[in-house]
Amino acid sequence: MGDEWKGPLRQVGECRWEIPASYKKAMRTSGLIYASPEMVKDILSDQAPEQVANVACLPGVVGLSLAMPDIHWGYGFPIGGVAAFDAEEGIISPGGVGYDINCGMRLLRSDLTLDDVAPRLNDLMDDLAQTVPAGVGSEGPIKLSRSDLADVLVRGAAWAAEHGYGWPEDVGRLEERGALAGADATKVSGEAKKRGLRQLGTLGSGNHFVEIQVIEDVYDLVLARAFGLAKGQIVVMVHSGSRGLGHQVCTDYLAVMDLAVQRYGTNLPDRQLACAPVRSDEGRDYFAAMAGAANYAWANRTCLAHWVREAFARQFGRPARALGLDVVYDVAHNIAKFEKHEVAGEPGLRRKALLCVHRKGATRAFPAGHPDVVEAYRAAGQPVLVPGNMGTHSYVLVGTEQALAETWGSTCHGAGRRLSRSAAKRQVRGSELRRQLEAQGIQVRSHSDAGLAEEAPLAYKDVDQVVNAAERAGLSRRVVRMRPLGVLKG
């Protein structure tokens, strides 16, 4: 862990903590951390609040520098950080998106129940472990040509569905319909493309996973029904991103921005916040490349869901469609997007403005009726998919009007780490953790015991606390809670 943060933090609401703009001379606005009182000690245990203050120093920031309840120390922006910048006068920063561009979650529903799955869980997990390429250095069976890759970068999930790795109706249930507009494959470097050629349809490693879950609690029957979810139902959660291609896009453009900072005379409190004006050549090029990587990630999760459907179909001897393995939703939690939001205008008036909203370890959470929510859920509100850790619950939430008004329509993205990977490994051995989880009835498949230990439940905050704090702050509401049955770790 890092040193304890000693800066000023003032409670300004039940789950709201302000870092005043007076804390640092360079701050252009205040910071606001959403957390319950019982979470604050953990949040102050490292330098994540300092990162909230640093983001408040960036040019063109609109509103506050925000952090969701799962905030933890990242590099540059905190993880759990949300900040919006004026689309004309503001900046765009690769450090505000992160290396794993469009890391995100997908949820598949099913017509199966615990009684259907329990007797076959062992075989199902073995099949998933065989079918889903996972682990360090994993490559998949999809061999893209360079022109295929250029299509993936622009068309995202639709490319995968059209090439037999998904269903046509899947794209209608994805954030941005699985393709962020503005992608330009020519802005993605040859190195990034090379990293992406053999990795489509692979899970990766670290905290990425495929998890079979059962819905244990329903908090809102009407919304659960609108999302096609019910108590006792089996669902499958997929967590992955843009793999090496996205990492390379971030690396490439951080080097570009590192020089741009000098060219534009931008003062930064942390070099990882390297940025360029949104309207500069560097800013436009980064957005075009980042959108390409985001689209690669949506195609990747579409392919991963396809491998999951294949494994279920084999184990149950019925086509995936007959098992009802439909996409519920898919969210990005590392991304920058241009969105229209209400901002303060003339005294006492609000006006709509185009903003470049950075969400790094935060999930969009738009309310019912918002035009950017896919048609299937426009009347209900946007589903928000929040994983816990492999030993605890995960959630489906729904976006709110209050989130739209306060956080540019954003909420938490997961439990949030509290221990470093090395600290986690010092506290538990992978083999011991596997036994503990299996004693709880959770089957684990992992390519590495060390990798398993790094992702141990004790390394994460309590997801129930995170989700409750987000709800108490009005940023999202709980719809259902799931319990893990089987985890394939990347």
Add this chain to the structure above:
Amino acid sequence: MRVFGHTADIGLAVRGTTLEDLFAWAAVGLTRLAVRPQRRPRAAGSTGEAAGPQALAPRRIPVSVPPAPDPEGLLVGWLNFLIYLLETEGLAYSAGTLRARRETDGLWRLTGELAARPVPPRGLRTTVKAATYHGLRVEWSPGPTPENPGGGLFRARVILDV
């Protein structure tokens, strides 16, 4: 060379008597983090999983790192080049002949050649996504230092996203 923890990531602290020496030690640290230790090649006719001498023969690769405004940026570019080689070519740093210098345009450049050995199947232990600029430091202590009584010492800290 030592490894230190960071909540989401992992850091490397390295030292070197010259900038090139520092970069070489950073490369060693990255390789130790990312690649499992390899067994020594066994004698012909023996069995086991160890890769044969042919598989472990190093390849020589020209260094390709973008120019940077300072040695810190050059270090990040160097480590990211090695990460790229690991992921796309399956090649891990084993030795290098490097030259770091500041040129007349004010930018720092790294040139030279490295010897990289192929990583056997399942030889990777951790995916390192990238070297970051966060908390990045390269510092020069004028000599003499305990580690180098004859001169000064470069010290660097870099956080890796894993």
